[in-house]
Amino acid sequence: xxxxxxxxxxxxxxxxxxxxxxxxxxxxxxxxxxxxxxxxxxxxxxxxxxxxxxxxxxxxxxxxxxxxxxxxxxxxxxxxxxxxxxxxxxxxxxxxxxxxxxxxxxxxxxxxxxxxxxxxxxxxxxxxxxxxxxxxxxxxxxxxxxxxxxxxxxxxxxxxxxxxxxxxxxxxxxxxxxxxxxxxxxxxxxxxxxxxxxxxxxxxxxxxxxxxxxxxxxxxxxxxxxxxxxxxxxxxxxxxxxxxxxxxxxxxxxxxxxxxxxxxxxxxxxxxxxxxxxxxxxxxxxxxxxxxxxxxxxxxxxxxxxxxxxxxxxxxxxxxxxxxxx
Amino acid sequence: xxxxxxxxxxxxxxxxxxxxxxxxxxxxxxxxxxxxxxxxxxxxxxxxxxxxxxxxxxxxxxxxxxxxxxxxxxxxxxxxxxxxxxxxxxxxxxxxxxxxxxxxxxxxxxxxxxxxxxxxxxxxxxxxxxxxxxxxxxxxxxxxxxxxxxxxxxxxxxxxxxxxxxxxxxxxxxxxxxxxxxxxxxxxxxxxxxxxxxxxxxxxxxxxxxxxxxxxxxxxxxxxxxxxxxxxxxxxxxxxxxxxxxxxxxxxxxxxxxxxxxxxxxxxxxxxxxxxxxxxxxxxxxxxxxxxxxxxxxxxxxxxxxxxxxxxxxxxxxxxxxxxxxxxxxxx
Numbered sequence: 001x002x003x004x005x006x007x008x009x010x011x012x013x014x015x016x017x018x019x020x021x022x023x024x025x026x027x028x029x030x031x032x033x034x035x036x037x038x039x040x041x042x043x044x045x046x047x048x049x050x051x052x053x054x055x056x057x058x059x060x061x062x063x064x065x066x067x068x069x070x071x072x073x074x075x076x077x078x079x080x081x082x083x084x085x086x087x088x089x090x091x092x093x094x095x096x097x098x099x100x101x102x103x104x105x106x107x108x109x110x111x112x113x114x115x116x117x118x119x120x121x122x123x124x125x126x127x128x129x130x131x132x133x134x135x136x137x138x139x140x141x142x143x144x145x146x147x148x149x150x151x152x153x154x155x156x157x158x159x160x161x162x163x164x165x166x167x168x169x170x171x172x173x174x175x176x177x178x179x180x181x182x183x184x185x186x187x188x189x190x191x192x193x194x195x196x197x198x199x200x201x202x203x204x205x206x207x208x209x210x211x212x213x214x215x216x217x218x219x220x221x222x223x224x225x226x227x228x229x230x231x232x233x234x235x236x237x238x239x240x241x242x243x244x245x246x247x248x249x250x251x252x253x254x255x256x257x258x259x260x261x262x263x264x265x266x267x268x269x270x271x272x273x274x275x276x277x278x279x280x281x282x283x284x285x286x287x288x289x290x291x292x293x294x295x296x297x298x299x300x301x302x303x304x305x306x307x308x309x310x311x312x313x314x315x316x317x318x319x320x321x322x323x324x325x326x
Numbered sequence: 327x328x329x330x331x332x333x334x335x336x337x338x339x340x341x342x343x344x345x346x347x348x349x350x351x352x353x354x355x356x357x358x359x360x361x362x363x364x365x366x367x368x369x370x371x372x373x374x375x376x377x378x379x380x381x382x383x384x385x386x387x388x389x390x391x392x393x394x395x396x397x398x399x400x401x402x403x404x405x406x407x408x409x410x411x412x413x414x415x416x417x418x419x420x421x422x423x424x425x426x427x428x429x430x431x432x433x434x435x436x437x438x439x440x441x442x443x444x445x446x447x448x449x450x451x452x453x454x455x456x457x458x459x460x461x462x463x464x465x466x467x468x469x470x471x472x473x474x475x476x477x478x479x480x481x482x483x484x485x486x487x488x489x490x491x492x493x494x495x496x497x498x499x500x501x502x503x504x505x506x507x508x509x510x511x512x513x514x515x516x517x518x519x520x521x522x523x524x525x526x527x528x529x530x531x532x533x534x535x536x537x538x539x540x541x542x543x544x545x546x547x548x549x550x551x552x553x554x555x556x557x558x559x560x561x562x563x564x565x566x567x568x569x570x571x572x573x574x575x576x577x578x579x580x581x582x583x584x585x586x587x588x589x590x591x592x593x594x595x596x597x598x599x600x601x602x603x604x605x606x607x608x609x610x611x612x613x614x615x616x617x618x619x620x621x622x623x624x625x626x627x628x629x630x631x632x633x634x635x636x637x638x639x640x641x642x643x644x645x646x647x648x649x650x651x652x653x654x655x656x657x658x
Contacts, residue, residue: 212414214405215407217377218378218405221428222399322415324415
């Protein structure tokens with residue numbers, strides 16, 4: 001009994017001690033916030049707030065200069081009003097084509113170039129690496145303008161060069177024809193950005209230990225078989241990263257098309273993608289008046305498409321993919 | 327099946343000569359260990375035998391067939407690498423079967439051979455796992471299994487135990503010796519660890535500076551080293567070398583006595599002060615300092631009553647004093 005009383009007398013001390021410990025822990029946690037604050041603040045101000053405001057803007061409409069809440073009506077117009085939906089679906093379709101083209105051409109070429117660059121005893125390795133990567137470092141304005149000039153039927157070098165080898169009849173004003181303009185732009189973009197997957201995959205290939213490829217040599221797995229059976233599976237995670245970078249890049253693309261074809265993404269909107277569509281809608285172009293609310297609705301759609309794509313990749317593919325430790 | 331013959335192998339990387347004319351005959355079924363300090367060219371020699379590096383000049387013959395310019399896979403060899411070099415994306419079974427698959431062996435036969443090898447190395451429960459899910463010792467066994475499955479005439483091992491911890495190393499060493507007896511295949515093994523060399527080898531090749539110093543059975547090298555380098559390299563702790571007056575008295579430039587052949591003896595010819603003692607249990611290492619003799623290591627059995635600071639007298643076993651001439655060659 002005396003013991004119990006003694007315990008009771010001791011008890012009030014315990015919470016006091018715990019409060020002390022908690023206070024200490026809280027004091028200790030403060031520095032985490034302090035260190036996070038600058039990055040969080042900057043990111044919030046220039047990324048998160050504009051994003052939230054864009055989403056908010058998409059839910060309003062200006063009627064006689066006064067903002068009015070309309071719910072999801074802007075999206076309803078975007079998808080179903082014939083004046084808008086035609087442009088929207090065509091831009092989305094073009095964007096998907098643009099992306100598919102990059103996936104089928106840019107990344108395989110990047111892998112192939114990286115594989116060639118990593119061939120041991122290749123002469124002039126540094127030279128080729130620099131040459132392939134050079135266009136990536138150029139401004140899109142320079143790239144767009146150069147190609148526009150090269151492919152021009154009036155003063156371009158392309159018809160002259162084709163003429164020099166007797167293929168003048170093959171020349172067409174590729175950028176000026178509805179059927180070929182988007183493909184031509186996609187090819188220019190592939191040419192410009194092939195350096196990025198090449199460099200990433202080149203680094204991944206160099207990361208494969210020499211002993212593993214030597215073991216493959218001894219096992220008789222050489223040349224192309226070695227690439228398909230040993231190296232490719234080991235660089236798959238990097239190819240995944242390249243794909244997601246391509247996806248985000250393509251669905252945010254705007255600059256090259258704006259430089260080459262202008263905001264109208266001609267001829268006859270055949271190269272119109274979501275980026276150019278957004279630009280025209282938001283800021284207005286020629287006779288079209290700017291409509292920030294409809295623009296925000298398009299921007300929201302772009303955000304959601306990219307979010308969906310990245311989520312599918314992260315939760316569907318990335319999780320199943322193994323990163324290998326050597 | 328499985329003899330190896332090297333004829334004046336030379337290898338230079340630019341101006342650096344790594345191997346300066348190596349000749350070697352390995353008979354069928356022999357376990358040969360290349361041993362030497364790092365940079366002595368032993369790994370390069372192994373890679374030349376494997377065909378991973380090309381010799382600057384000289385001939386490699388396996389089973390009498392000239393192997394210069396033959397690709398590694400066609401030499402009838404298998405190699406175990408220091409880092410194991412397993413294919414990280416393939417299961418243990420596929421790691422072991424890849425070479426057979428590449429040769430076009432039927433699937434049923436591959437399965438049979440992989441399973442038999444797995445049985446030999448106790449790998450059956452691991453066949454479906456990937457290398458990342460294995461411990462270091464298990465990876466090592468898979469690497470050995472991958473070599474065995476191919477039934478090569480010649481096995482090459484490049485420091486296969488150096489990534490294992492000490493206790494595992496002893497176990498794997500015994501396992502390798504057992505495998506060699508069981509398979510009867512020729513094995514060439516590179517190590518810098520002379521204990522591995524002494525315990526595994528039928529024949530040791532001591533290399534230094536790209537030159538073969540001596541070839542012989544382990545105890546041959548221990549008992550009659552050809553020169554100062556081999557005398558110092560084989561045996562642990564290292565042989566004591568004494569120069570000057572004591573050596574001249576025996577008609578040599580340098581004399582060598584192994585620590586186990588020195589005795590603390592009341593009326594020995596040499597004396598010195600104990601500067602340090604290491605008590606290992608079964609034996610005690612005494613480090614004895616003397617102005618003339620230099621620092622000597624003495625291995626005494628059991629515990630030793632002498633203390634640091636004591637002066638002791640030593641006597642070498644007369645028949646175990648090695649004499650070397652000015653060039654470091656062994657005299658008679």
